[in-house]
Amino acid sequence: MEHIVIIGNGISGVTLARHIRKLSDNKITIISAESDYFFSRTALMYVYMGHMKFEHTQPYENWFWKKNRIDLVNGFVEKVATDSKKLTLKDGSTITYDKLVIATGSKPNKFGWPGQDLKGVQGLYSKQDLELLEKNAPNNEVCNRAVIVGGGLIGIEMAEMLRSRKIPVTFLVREKSFWNGVLPEGESAMINEHILEHHIDLRLDTNLKEILSDETGRARAIVTDKGDTIECNVVGLTAGVTPNIDFLKESGIALGRGVKVNRFLETSAEDVYAIGDCAEQHEGIGSRRPIEAVWYTGRMMGEALAQTLCDNPRKYNPGHWFNSAKFLDIEYQTYGWVFSERSKEDHEYHFHWRHAKEKICITIAYHIDTMKFLGINTFGIRMRHEIFDQWLTANKDIDHVMTYLKDANFDPEFYKLYEAEIVNKYNADFKKNIRLEKKSWKRIFSKA
Numbered sequence: 001m002e003h004i005v006i007i008g009n010g011i012s013g014v015t016l017a018r019h020i021r022k023l024s025d026n027k028i029t030i031i032s033a034e035s036d037y038f039f040s041r042t043a044l045m046y047v048y049m050g051h052m053k054f055e056h057t058q059p060y061e062n063w064f065w066k067k068n069r070i071d072l073v074n075g076f077v078e079k080v081a082t083d084s085k086k087l088t089l090k091d092g093s094t095i096t097y098d099k100l101v102i103a104t105g106s107k108p109n110k111f112g113w114p115g116q117d118l119k120g121v122q123g124l125y126s127k128q129d130l131e132l133l134e135k136n137a138p139n140n141e142v143c144n145r146a147v148i149v150g151g152g153l154i155g156i157e158m159a160e161m162l163r164s165r166k167i168p169v170t171f172l173v174r175e176k177s178f179w180n181g182v183l184p185e186g187e188s189a190m191i192n193e194h195i196l197e198h199h200i201d202l203r204l205d206t207n208l209k210e211i212l213s214d215e216t217g218r219a220r221a222i223v224t225d226k227g228d229t230i231e232c233n234v235v236g237l238t239a240g241v242t243p244n245i246d247f248l249k250e251s252g253i254a255l256g257r258g259v260k261v262n263r264f265l266e267t268s269a270e271d272v273y274a275i276g277d278c279a280e281q282h283e284g285i286g287s288r289r290p291i292e293a294v295w296y297t298g299r300m301m302g303e304a305l306a307q308t309l310c311d312n313p314r315k316y317n318p319g320h321w322f323n324s325a326k327f328l329d330i331e332y333q334t335y336g337w338v339f340s341e342r343s344k345e346d347h348e349y350h351f352h353w354r355h356a357k358e359k360i361c362i363t364i365a366y367h368i369d370t371m372k373f374l375g376i377n378t379f380g381i382r383m384r385h386e387i388f389d390q391w392l393t394a395n396k397d398i399d400h401v402m403t404y405l406k407d408a409n410f411d412p413e414f415y416k417l418y419e420a421e422i423v424n425k426y427n428a429d430f431k432k433n434i435r436l437e438k439k440s441w442k443r444i445f446s447k448a
């Protein structure tokens with residue numbers, strides 16, 4: 001029987017432990033410095049917003065771990081000695097392993113801004129961050145204004161959280177339009193509008209220059225690179241995340257931005273593996289980034305590695321990219337690849353439709369020569385994952401996708417309201433593109 005030690009009790013570490021238990025009798029220990037029990041990080045915002053209590057973010061009852069013989073250790077691993085297979089924790093205790101799995105997640109970026117360590121300045125990642133936000137911003141009397149720095153998914157969540165308590169929010173976004181490194185132009189523009197509708201003071205194309213302190217060492221204002229000074233009590237730093245691997249610097253394990261792994265999730269050290277946000281693939285898989293800080297990939301890595309550790313070596317094979325998120329009231333889903341204007345290649349064309357009044361839109365990416373369907377983004381329309389997965393695997397073309405889009409819709413009745421409009425726009429765009437490209441495409445899509 002081997003002792004498998006997992007550092008980190010997030011989705012990747014816990015999925016791994018659960019699957020190892022299903023497959024073997026190995027001794028399993030999970031170490032975490034954050035919380036006694038696994039909780040859903042993605043649900044943190046709803047605790048602050050009063051939709052649920054923290055306990056409700058824990059998917060397993062507290063007895064689950066003992067019953068499944070998964071030992072939990074609350075502690076911070078300071079040192080990993082791969083030659084003696086020994087971990088040293090902050091309290092001086094040691095734990096030995098036969099196999100070690102690093103699943104230590106991410107930490108919020110700090111870019112060396114003057115004042116970034118003042119009281120009232122914080123990220124939004126951990127349970128402790130949530131507790132701190134509760135202290136820093138319990139209501140709009142204690143916190144007259146918050147400034148959020150960094151326009152990504154966590155930034156917009158933090159803005160929504162603070163607005164739920166009627167705290168005025170200024171949102172500094174470095175880009176000229178919200179998340180336009182990821183979203184195509186039309187979508188990004190729609191989210192800009194939506195942010196403003198929520199009475200969030202959105203400042204595009206604006207960087208943080210410094211955070212000013214009061215006499216007690218607490219943030220009192222920020223200064224932007226435009227020269228504006230904005231008074232505030234809380235500064236949220238949400239400019240992306242980085243793998244949480246500082247404690248491994250002396251370990252001899254090969255590190256890049258994250259812990260370097262191959263497709264079997266093996267690191268450079270024998271019997272040491274890495275999964276989840278902190279793992280960095282030697283080579284990106286397809287168009288995927290070497291580090292993918294998303295929930296479901298952590299879960300997939302945990303599932304794959306459990307097989308490998310239980311004598312059934314399995315490569316991490318994430319399949320087609322997909323993801324979902326929420327921008328305030330708008331649900332977002334993406335399947336396959338729809339690159340932003342900034343990162344798309346010459347052959348990638350987009351069909352974009354947006355509802356005249358409501359915040360609903362879709363963008364479908366296709367290859368201009370082959371007409372192959374590359375991916376879809378939807379906002380305010382919920383789609384079926386498995387259907388897009390099939391279409392991407394079968395290399396369907398955009399005409400097929402347009403013809404059968406209603407089958408991919410979660411709510412066909414809802415989709416009926418927009419179908420004719422979407423199809424007409426598609427046909428009009430098609431004609432326009434033919435003129436522009438002077439190509440002799442056959443017109444396949446005529447069933448509208």
Ligand SMILES: Cc1cc2nc3c(=O)[nH]c(=O)nc-3n(C[C@H](O)[C@H](O)[C@H](O)COP(=O)(O)OP(=O)(O)OC[C@H]3O[C@@H](n4cnc5c(N)ncnc54)[C@H](O)[C@@H]3O)c2cc1C
Pocket residue numbers: 007008009010011012013031032033034035041042044045075076077078103104105106124125126154157244247275276277278292293294295296298323324325326
């Ligand atoms: C507010 C927020 C909202 C999000 N929303 C979404 C979403 O909607 N969709 C999505 O796909 N993703 C979302 N994410 C990202 C997603 O939560 C992460 O990708 C995922 O939680 C990473 O899981 P993990 O298991 O790799 O690491 P983590 O969940 O970060 O767990 C790692 C654990 O290891 C512990 N640890 C680290 N170092 C040590 C050490 N040396 N010793 C002991 N313990 C240590 C950490 O304290 C932590 O508890 C969100 C993230 C945040 C912060």
